[in-house]
Structure formats: structure tokens, C-alpha cells
Amino acid sequence: MKKRWVSMLACVTVLSTLLSACGGDKEAEKNAAVADENTPLELTWLNILHTASPPTDTIKKLLEEYTNTKITFNWVPDASKEERITTALASGELADIVTLTMMTNSSVRSSLKSGLFWDVGPYLDDYDNLAKIAPEVRAAASIEGVLYGVPFQKNLARSGLIMRKDWLDKLGLPVPTTLDEVYEVARAFTEDDPDGNGVDDTTGFGDRNDLRYSSFKTLSSYFGTPNGWKVDESGKFTPEFDTQEYMDTLNFSKKLYENGYLAQDFAVTAKTDQQQQFAQGKTGIYTGMVDISSLRTLAQDLQEGLELVPVNKISNGDGEYHIWSEGSGVGGLMAFPKSEVKTEAELKRLLQFINDLIDEEAFMLMTGGIEGTHYEFDENGAYKVLNTELWQADVQPFSSSRPSEISYTLKDANPEKQLANELIRENDQYAVFDPTVPLDSATNNEQGTELAKIITDATFKYIMGQATEDDFKKAVQTWKDSGGTKITEEYEAAYKLTQK
Incomplete structure (x- = not known):
């Protein structure tokens, strides 16, 4: 029995040595x-x-x-x-x-x-x-x-709106420059039969289940909401969703939704489905100027007479322009x-x-x-x-x-795409930066993604009329109590180190 055990041990040792050698040979070959x-x-x-x-x-x-x-x-x-x-x-x-x-x-x-x-x-x-x-x-x-x-x-900032220019022209509407005008376009695209088929089958804003890349973040920029966080001269940080501008955006989006001017299924819609809805003529406003060529391609043979226009400068009425910067x-x-x-x-x-x-x-x-x-x-x-x-x-x-x-900069033969490219570069002048991008918060690293879901869920529920303003404010307080206050303090401390 002892001899058999010794023999087995020897075999295992030899096999291990051979495997190690093979692994070493592969590593040596790679090096x-x-x-x-x-x-x-x-x-x-x-x-x-x-x-x-x-x-x-x-x-x-x-x-x-x-x-x-x-x-x-x-x-x-x-x-x-x-x-x-x-x-x-x-x-x-x-x-x-x-x-x-x-x-x-x-x-x-x-x-x-x-x-x-x-x-x-x-x-x-x-x-x-x-x-x-x-x-x-x-x-x-x-x-x-x-x-x-x-x-x-x-x-610096690629966001903005894409609109059906042919629908604007048919309804006698100019390209909007203010949020009030954007609302009117959304209304008209929903109620005034922009495709002329006599059927109530269009919606102003298409959208998707992504708070950052949906219409909400872009509209929020137009209202003057800080990008992620606001930092004042004393170094005090305030999350964007705890500002009046964010609440103004909530009310604007809620009004769009309750009147049917914002896609009713946005909370469960993926980006590809949002694009297909636009390409099929079901919606007339899309968020993201960078996608203008893709939308035209998707709509090929589906939308006769399709004309698109990118829009990057929308003010809240004060003539000032803002757009959030992606990182x-x-x-x-x-x-x-x-x-x-x-x-x-x-x-x-x-x-x-x-x-x-x-x-x-x-x-x-x-x-x-x-x-x-x-x-x-x-x-x-x-x-x-x-x-x-x-x-x-x-x-x-x-x-x-x-x-x-x-x-490298390419001049695009498609005038729609070329204009979108120019407007994206123009956005550099209006880009609003997130002050926390180069900063770090240990609590945010550990809990940030889960905590963000509290605000995302509360935002969606408010827009869809499933929550009141008090409910939203309670969600903000829950965020703070669950770790948000600590995240704020850590960002403030990290920011102060950069100011020395």
C-alpha cells in the first residue's frame, strides 16, 4: 500500500512538473x-x-x-x-x-x-x-x-436634439430656440397629424430608459441644471437632483408625459427601439445629434421625404445656452x-x-x-x-x-450630418462640466451605483405621475441618509485638496 502511494505521488509530481513546464513554455513563447x-x-x-x-x-x-x-x-x-x-x-x-x-x-x-x-x-x-x-x-x-x-x-458635448424638419415645415413651425417652443413642437407632432395620414399615430418625443442619455438630461441642461453636481465658491457640493432647475425639468417632462407628447413606454424602451420608432415615423424628436446618420439610414425606404435637422441651442427664455459635457x-x-x-x-x-x-x-x-x-x-x-x-x-x-x-475632421457630403458635426463642435462654447469627474469618493465607489437607482426610480415615477413632489424629496432624503451625505462630504474634501 505504501509503495503504491509513493508511486502515485511520484506520478502526480511528474505530471505537475510537466504541466508547469508547459505553462512556463507558453509564457516564455508569449514573452x-x-x-x-x-x-x-x-x-x-x-x-x-x-x-x-x-x-x-x-x-x-x-x-x-x-x-x-x-x-x-x-x-x-x-x-x-x-x-x-x-x-x-x-x-x-x-x-x-x-x-x-x-x-x-x-x-x-x-x-x-x-x-x-x-x-x-x-x-x-x-x-x-x-x-x-x-x-x-x-x-x-x-x-x-x-x-x-x-x-x-x-x-466635449455631443448632446442635442434631432427633429423631423419635414414635419416642422408641414406644420409651419420654425426650428425651436426656447423650451416653450420645444414644448409646442412636441405638442404639434403629437396632435396635428404631422405625417398627414389622418391617423392619430405620432408622438413628439421618443425616449428610452436611460436617465443620462434620454431627453431628460438634455432638457435639464437647457433649464440650467448643473451637470451632476453644483459647487459654489466656498467649495460646497450639491447634487443636481437637489436643485430647483432639476425640479423644473421634472415638471416640464411630467407635463409632456401626461399630455402624451412624450413616449408613454419610455421607461421600458431600449436605445435601439427608440431609434426604430423614430425611423418608422412614430416619433419626431430624438435626443443625440451624433446619431443623425444612423437614423437616416434606418429610415431608408420607410419615410419618404424625410428631412432631419439637428438642434443644439435651446434656452429657458433668458438667451443663455447650456449643454452637459460627457466626461x-x-x-x-x-x-x-x-x-x-x-x-x-x-x-x-x-x-x-x-x-x-x-x-x-x-x-x-x-x-x-x-x-x-x-x-x-x-x-x-x-x-x-x-x-x-x-x-x-x-x-x-x-x-x-x-x-x-x-x-481628424471630415467634411460630410450629407448636409444634415455636416451640420450636426458643426453644432457638436459649437457645443464646446456651452459645455457644462461635472466637477466630480477628476475627484474620488470611497463611498460613491462602493455604493454610488445602487444609490443612483433611488433617484432614477424617483425621477421616472414623478414624470409618469406615480409620485408627488413630496415623494421625490423623500427619495432625495433617502439618498442622503443612505450614503449620499457622506459622498457629498468626500467630494468636498477631495475638491479642497485640488484647490491648494
Whole structure:
């Protein structure tokens, strides 16, 4: 019996040694491949998918050739990103590059601060494109001065409204410039038969179940609500939902809803469904100027005579314009987990890959695709998609993964899209920043996402007439008592440190 036990132990020891050797050999092979810059770098990328389907391999192969890599994408649908990303962070099932767009999410911030990801700040200036990332963008993307990934560079403020210009013209309405005029457009688009079919089948505002990217946040900007938080001269912080401007927005949205001028199913509507409703002519106002080309494409062959107009400057009547800024020009991070990226050499190869994606050739592959196949430049130098269906299948899913959307400016052959691009750049003048973007709160990292649900639920219930103003104020107090007051104090303390 003893001999058999010794024999079994010996076998296990030999097997363990062999497995360790195999693992060591694989790690050695990987390190050797990373060290040899002529060998394609094999990488995985946990990325967000903003389209209905993942892209074909057409553009991926060209990007691999340009960047000398072999890429495996793990796509996460945008609609389920919060659940999927937080689960991946908790389980450690990550990739070499992880796209993190929910920078205010408590799970994301906690993971970043825990040391799970590399600090890339000391490396950026070693790469020609990454070195051009502005100091204020790096600061906004950092947590307590540490940059845990390469920031996606975005325009400061892309929000605004898209309206059916053909409906405005049919009803004799001008493009609105005030909130009162926006309300009148929503009313007319609902009650005055803008499509002329004699049927009561249209609604002014389409919307979705996302408080941040729905109409509410944009309308809130127009009312002058602070972006996330208000900070006064003494350094006192007030959450946006504890301001009169937020309450004004609530009442405006509630009035839209109770009169039927706001989609009645908005609280259970996903972004893709909101887009389809607009494309099918069921709604006439959409939030998000950046989506104007997608909406036109979706409406192709569905809406004869469709004309769209982007709108970015709406005042509350005082002639002043405000629009909330999405992360102060930061669209999230491309982060590198230490569990997957184990050496500095591998990190540097991955940073070179990101740097290469900012080159104009890679930018055009991810924006337009292949010249002559997917797009062309007309006689005026304007960019034009040649085959929309092919571009959607091959190219469109990559556009949201471009490390920088601001490095190059294309003149769009579609005048609607060109105007939207110009208005998005004009928004820089009116952008309202969230003062907490570069700050940190331990309590918010731990509880922020759950606490935010208290306000989201209370906001939706108020808009839908299921709660009174007193009910909403009680929800705000619940937020404070459950950790909100502590979050406020921690932001105030962190802010004071930045003022020294």
C-alpha cells in the first residue's frame, strides 16, 4: 500500500512538473513574441458594441495588418454593458484591453482604484499620438491623479436634439430656440397629424430608459441644471437632483408625459427601439445629434421625404445656452488589467497598438472603411458612404472604438450630418462640466451605483405621475441618509485638496 502511494505521488509530481513546464513554455513563447516587434502581437479586447450585430472581419483584418497584431474581440452589447462589465470585473474574466465607458459606475471606479489595472500615465509621452492627449483630458480621465487607461478622446458635448424638419415645415413651425417652443413642437407632432395620414399615430418625443442619455438630461441642461453636481465658491457640493432647475425639468417632462407628447413606454424602451420608432415615423424628436446618420439610414425606404435637422441651442427664455459635457471630453478608458498584461514589455506593445489606431489610415478604416468600396471623397472633398448596407456590416461597429474622434475632421457630403458635426463642435462654447469627474469618493465607489437607482426610480415615477413632489424629496432624503451625505462630504474634501 505504501509503495503504491509513493508511486502515485511520484506520478502526480511528474505530471505537475510537466504541466508547469508547459505553462512556463507558453509564457516564455508569449514573452518572446512580445519582445520581437516583427511578430504580430496577439491581443484580446473586451469592447462595447453599439450596433445590432458585430462587424465582419473585413476591417479587422486590415487593422491587424496595419498594427501588426492578431485581435480577438469580445463584444458586449451596449444595452447590457453595465451588468456584463461589472460581472467581468468581479469574476476577473477580462482581456488584454478592457473598454470602460461607465466612469461614474461604483464597481468600475472601485476596480480601477484597487490596483487591478496598469497606470499608463508615465508611458503616454513615449508615443507620438498618445503624447498629444491634452493635459486637461488626462486629468479628467484620472482618479486622484492616476491614469488607469488610455482615455477615449471625444468632443466635449455631443448632446442635442434631432427633429423631423419635414414635419416642422408641414406644420409651419420654425426650428425651436426656447423650451416653450420645444414644448409646442412636441405638442404639434403629437396632435396635428404631422405625417398627414389622418391617423392619430405620432408622438413628439421618443425616449428610452436611460436617465443620462434620454431627453431628460438634455432638457435639464437647457433649464440650467448643473451637470451632476453644483459647487459654489466656498467649495460646497450639491447634487443636481437637489436643485430647483432639476425640479423644473421634472415638471416640464411630467407635463409632456401626461399630455402624451412624450413616449408613454419610455421607461421600458431600449436605445435601439427608440431609434426604430423614430425611423418608422412614430416619433419626431430624438435626443443625440451624433446619431443623425444612423437614423437616416434606418429610415431608408420607410419615410419618404424625410428631412432631419439637428438642434443644439435651446434656452429657458433668458438667451443663455447650456449643454452637459460627457466626461469633460473623455468617453471612457482603454484599460489594461495586470492579470492579463503581466509585463511592462507587453503593456508597451499594447500602447503602441492604441497609438497606431489613432493614425489617419487606421482612423479612416474605423470611420469609413475602404475607400472606393465603402466610401469616397466627392469633388468638394466631402466624405460620402457608397454602400450603406455594406458599411453598416463591415465598418459601423468599429466607429465607437476609435481611440480619438477629434484628431481628424471630415467634411460630410450629407448636409444634415455636416451640420450636426458643426453644432457638436459649437457645443464646446456651452459645455457644462461635472466637477466630480477628476475627484474620488470611497463611498460613491462602493455604493454610488445602487444609490443612483433611488433617484432614477424617483425621477421616472414623478414624470409618469406615480409620485408627488413630496415623494421625490423623500427619495432625495433617502439618498442622503443612505450614503449620499457622506459622498457629498468626500467630494468636498477631495475638491479642497485640488484647490491648494
